[in-house]
Amino acid sequence: MNENRVAIIGIGMTKFGELWDYSYRDLITEAGIKAITDAGIEGEDIQELYVGSMSPGLFAGQEHIGALVADYSGLSGIPATRVEAACASGGLALRQAFLSIKSGRNDIVVAGGVEKMTDVPTGAAMMALMGAGDEQWEAFQGITFPALYALMARRHMKEYGTTLEQISEVSVKNHYNAQFNEYAQFRFEVSLEEVMDSPPVAEPLRLLHCSPITDGSAVVILASEKKARELKDEPIWISASALATDSLALHDRKSLSRMDSVILAAKKAYKQAGIEIKDIDFLEVHDCFSIAEILAIEGLGFCKLGEGGILTEEGQTKIDGDIPVNPSGGLKGKGHPVGTTGISQAVEATLQLRGEAGKRQVKDAEIGLIQNVGGSGATCVIHILSRG
Amino acid sequence: MVKGLASYWRLIPQRYNLIGTRCKNCGEKFFPPRKLCPKCRRAGEIEKFKFSGNGEIYSYTIIHTAPEGFEFQRPYVMAIIKLDEGPWVTSQIVDCKPEDVEIGKKVRMVFRKIIAGGKEGTIRYGYKFKLVD
Numbered sequence: 001m002n003e004n005r006v007a008i009i010g011i012g013m014t015k016f017g018e019l020w021d022y023s024y025r026d027l028i029t030e031a032g033i034k035a036i037t038d039a040g041i042e043g044e045d046i047q048e049l050y051v052g053s054m055s056p057g058l059f060a061g062q063e064h065i066g067a068l069v070a071d072y073s074g075l076s077g078i079p080a081t082r083v084e085a086a087c088a089s090g091g092l093a094l095r096q097a098f099l100s101i102k103s104g105r106n107d108i109v110v111a112g113g114v115e116k117m118t119d120v121p122t123g124a125a126m127m128a129l130m131g132a133g134d135e136q137w138e139a140f141q142g143i144t145f146p147a148l149y150a151l152m153a154r155r156h157m158k159e160y161g162t163t164l165e166q167i168s169e170v171s172v173k174n175h176y177n178a179q180f181n182e183y184a185q186f187r188f189e190v191s192l193e194e195v196m197d198s199p200p201v202a203e204p205l206r207l208l209h210c211s212p213i214t215d216g217s218a219v220v221i222l223a224s225e226k227k228a229r230e231l232k233d234e235p236i237w238i239s240a241s242a243l244a245t246d247s248l249a250l251h252d253r254k255s256l257s258r259m260d261s262v263i264l265a266a267k268k269a270y271k272q273a274g275i276e277i278k279d280i281d282f283l284e285v286h287d288c289f290s291i292a293e294i295l296a297i298e299g300l301g302f303c304k305l306g307e308g309g310i311l312t313e314e315g316q317t318k319i320d321g322d323i324p325v326n327p328s329g330g331l332k333g334k335g336h337p338v339g340t341t342g343i344s345q346a347v348e349a350t351l352q353l354r355g356e357a358g359k360r361q362v363k364d365a366e367i368g369l370i371q372n373v374g375g376s377g378a379t380c381v382i383h384i385l386s387r388g
Numbered sequence: 389m390v391k392g393l394a395s396y397w398r399l400i401p402q403r404y405n406l407i408g409t410r411c412k413n414c415g416e417k418f419f420p421p422r423k424l425c426p427k428c429r430r431a432g433e434i435e436k437f438k439f440s441g442n443g444e445i446y447s448y449t450i451i452h453t454a455p456e457g458f459e460f461q462r463p464y465v466m467a468i469i470k471l472d473e474g475p476w477v478t479s480q481i482v483d484c485k486p487e488d489v490e491i492g493k494k495v496r497m498v499f500r501k502i503i504a505g506g507k508e509g510t511i512r513y514g515y516k517f518k519l520v521d
Contacts, residue, residue: 123455123456124456126453126455127455134420136399136420137477138478139455140502140514141479141480141502141514142454142455142458142461142502142503143451143466143478144453144455147449147451150449151449151468154447154448154449154491155447155491199452200450201453202449202452202453203449203486204449205449249420249478250478251468251475251476251478252476256447256468
């Protein structure tokens with residue numbers, strides 16, 4: 001089972017936010033330098049790199065990000081690959097880097113994520129994001145991403161009696177947690193009333209149920225077991241890497257009130273890691289819209305389908321709760337530079353497992369799960385990280 | 389995104405008349421149309437199938453922040469409609485107040501303008517749905 005384990009030996013990320021003076025290359029170079037420094041390696045040690053980026057072509061007119069990143073990192077010559085699965089691009093880059101080491105071909109591989117979303121007007125950014133859905137049969141009709149999640153929220157409320165207050169509590173909690181994250185875009189609290197009274201975007205969802213448009217990058221350095229033990233006293237291990245897909249369009253799903261890709265990827269991940277749900281100490285999940293966190297904790301099996309709202313309302317997902325969810329502030333509080341998000345989740349999990357998360361530290365964190373979703377659930381990537 | 393007219397033109401029959409497909413092998417009907425049956429794959433045999441346009445609202449949302457080209461319609465209702473023949477379709481619900489829309493209400497297809505696209509303002513038409521009294 002643990003033959004040729006893969007470890008995270010270095011992490012780095014930029015501040016998340018509207019970073020007017022940063023471009024794609026500036027962002028990932030800054031995150032990369034931090035990660036390499038943290039790993040205690042040299043550029044020459046890096047054998048390959050994968051970078052997750054959702055839509056640099058539409059956000060900045062720039063494709064070919066793999067070679068660009070290698071070039072501006074001073075690593076030209078090494079194999080560099082951009083991977084894309086909409087908002088799950090980062091998680092997918094992590095998985096590709098993991099597999100690259102697992103295959104035995106490489107000992108040190110970089111997994112990065114980068115997105116620069118504020119170089120275009122909001123309308124153009126929204127249109128780029130809609131590419132994560134079905135362009136022909138969803139976007140053409142005039143639907144938006146908040147609206148797709150609103151359709152799921154409406155069914156969840158109808159089938160299980162989930163309330164808008166319960167969904168709003170996700171935003172309240174994640175904003176609270178983000179205060180303690182120096183990288184977060186929104187380091188301030190919001191009240192339940194403020195969430196409920198924020199302007200409607202796609203009813204029942206309101207502005208403060210939606211993650212923002214964000215610039216940012218995150219990088220992790222992965223190493224084979226042999227290298228990791230040479231370089232680090234306490235590397236963080238990746239004990240599972242699972243990927244599952246579902247129909248691209250929401251209207252082709254079996255249900256709107258659950259995400260089958262999450263359920264499927266979670267099953268695979270628990271089996272790979274050889275653990276049970278109760279062994280997991282915290283979660284970083286993909287709350288692109290607050291209903292998505294409820295769908296995530298249900299799909300991952302932390303409660304029965306339909307009970308995610310209750311779990312949240314009871315405070316069990318707070319940092320000091322039974323199962324802390326999104327101690328980083330999540331996508332809502334920390335920000336959501338789409339292709340970066342999956343990698344930034346790995347950065348947060350590593351900080352938590354090292355015990356370096358400061359005021360947002362989850363007590364005695366030994367095992368963490370990170371869950372990254374593409375589109376309205378067509379892709380789900382799950383990784384399980386552990387200390388031992 | 390502004391695209392060439394061909395991308396719109398090639399789907400005119402499907403969008404004007406709700407023409408999807410059906411797999412002769414397993415009987416499954418598809419809207420949006422599929423050219424490969426996901427269940428039978430190469431063993432399937434696909435033929436055209438015209439949907440009745442009748443269905444009911446499975447879920448809906450009222451959109452206030454609209455994509456480019458749809459701003460003037462705000463607020464508008466977007467729904468997933470369960471067609472009588474089985475498939476679900478994403479479409480607007482029109483000719484009613486947003487507060488009249490409920491899960492389970494019966495709807496039927498209507499032919500409408502979707503968007504005026506590109507610099508030329510070419511009008512693109514397609515299906516929307518309205519409540520059945």
